[in-house]
Amino acid sequence: MKIVSAIKRVPGDIKERLQGRFRDAEFYFCHGIEEADRYLAEADIFLTYGEDLTPERIRKAENLKWIMVMSAGMDRMPFNEIAERDILVTNVRGIHAKPMAEYAISMLLQVSRQAKILIEQEKNHTWNRRPVMTEISGGTMVLLSTGAIAQEVARLAKAFQMRTLGVSKSGRKKPYFDETYTIDDFEQALSQGDFIVAALPSTEETVHLLKPEHFQLMKEDAIFLNMGRGDLVETDVLLNAVRNSEIRHAVLDVMEEEPLPAGHALWDEEQITITPHLSGISPHYVPRAFELFEENLEVYVSGSGDMMNTIDPKRGY
Amino acid sequence: MKIVSAIKRVPGDIKERLQGRFRDAEFYFCHGIEEADRYLAEADIFLTYGEDLTPERIRKAENLKWIMVMSAGMDRMPFNEIAERDILVTNVRGIHAKPMAEYAISMLLQVSRQAKILIEQEKNHTWNRRPVMTEISGGTMVLLSTGAIAQEVARLAKAFQMRTLGVSKSGRKKPYFDETYTIDDFEQALSQGDFIVAALPSTEETVHLLKPEHFQLMKEDAIFLNMGRGDLVETDVLLNAVRNSEIRHAVLDVMEEEPLPAGHALWDEEQITITPHLSGISPHYVPRAFELFEENLEVYVSGSGDMMNTIDPKRGY
Known part of the structure; x- marks a missing residue:
């Protein structure tokens, strides 16, 4: 052989x-x-x-x-x-479940704990304890997908004592999810999330699934994170959502245009964090x-x- | 009443x-x-x-x-x-257990996943997937202390499938620790740690407990994190340890001099991350x-x- x-x-x-x-x-x-x-x-x-x-x-x-x-x-x-x-x-x-779950938790902590501001303060030798940090523990996480990657994120989220809501085509129950929803009634889930984490593949049903009205449904202090596929949401929809303060922050490991070219509006938006499609690298x-x-x-x-x-x-x- | x-x-x-x-x-x-x-x-x-x-x-x-x-x-x-x-x-x-445990996990992820470099790349509009990220999952964490705060860190570490070694005066077994050591034989634990997390109070026994030889015992790619008291280790011992590459990185929420004055050597050391004593703020x-x-x-x-x-x-x- x-x-x-x-x-x-x-x-x-x-x-x-x-x-x-x-x-x-x-x-x-x-x-x-x-x-x-x-x-x-x-x-x-x-x-x-x-x-x-x-x-x-x-x-x-x-x-x-x-x-x-x-x-x-x-x-x-x-x-x-x-x-x-x-x-x-x-x-x-x-195989990507573990690094991607670490990525998701890491980035939610980074945004919630104001890492960018703290790193900037360090650079400037500024001892300032006032940046307001929030905890991720005890929050509600909405996962778009209930597959292997989403389950691993949900498993870690449970360790942080979060409530986990999963969204899938079938809405079938899956391990580590407190509740599951179908794509037809996922608006109910979206409005509850402190953290909305998308790990969907690109399919006919998921392309541009998230519309302006979905961001309007989200909590004003929600953090949205996409590490699935960039075509889940149009760039302008995302930009409008953060510019209108419909959500607190968007973390994007994937976007419509990759590699994201220098000068693109997403790079400089203060309430958006870009990583270069590396959540699965290990x-x-x-x-x-x-x-x-x-x-x-x-x-x-x-x-x-x-x-x-x-x-x-x-x-x- | x-x-x-x-x-x-x-x-x-x-x-x-x-x-x-x-x-x-x-x-x-x-x-x-x-x-x-x-x-x-x-x-x-x-x-x-x-x-x-x-x-x-x-x-x-x-x-x-x-x-x-x-x-x-x-x-x-x-x-x-x-x-x-x-x-x-x-x-x-x-009461500090939850925010401090989040702080510890957050900072270990920040260092392991090269957040400072990625944030700098974002600022410069650079799409570069080459920064080498390591995972925290599956590593070994050594906790100096097995008290309430250390137990909460260890609980989260177990969710990341880490091995957890605790060090305390008595060496008594505690929840979420795979092994416990007394302060007299803690060198054995130190040399195994990918992450060394200190959450000790300041007592006669803990002042300057960590000496140069302890850092020499640690793995070269270990991350040391102190969120207990700054007098656990002298500033120069820390500076030498990172400058001699005895460890990969030190994360300090506490230090001998607080607030750390502008111009202090700790601020600019590339392999040291300073936060202004905020791990317990919530x-x-x-x-x-x-x-x-x-x-x-x-x-x-x-x-x-x-x-x-x-x-x-x-x-x-």
């Missing part, structure tokens, strides 16, 4: 652990797709970030039985060719992805148990 | 709630001690921040049976006079203090149950 990886810079200890544990397999750890191309024709299993797989490569990899996508987004996967050959696909769905990404792969490989080799995060190539998720 | 309060700006809803619940009591809500002085001679119960009580005032308050100190520090209380008259004293010990302080008072008053009036946070005037704590 030949396992070909196109993942760059795999740490040595991970390679050794895999080779030690799966002695019957031959591993080819390649530095990117060009190097991996050489081994693709014989590969049984291929590890990729999913952006480099073309229909040609799928045809060339005639032994291929399983593609492990070390990413959660799979927009560029040639699913038609994969489905025809009935190749198994798994991904690392959920130094633990590659180790965590390989842990998922390793567990799946054990199932694949032993034939017992269920593989995690399998994807239906016909549906693409 | 006459209840005199010297606490300024008590919210109206708190006054109404107390008067509604304890109809046999006469409440005098005064704006500070000067106004309260008028009623002190008849007071059965006196509410104070504890800084304005002189021996003369204790003598004047000849009916006084109970002093509720709406503060945790009681350095200026005339305990001799209070002990002579056998006046009951209670305080709001533990907009919920007064409501929380009155909630504690209210529960104690219920016990006092009904004669059933135990009062919380009673102080032995002979020992002062």
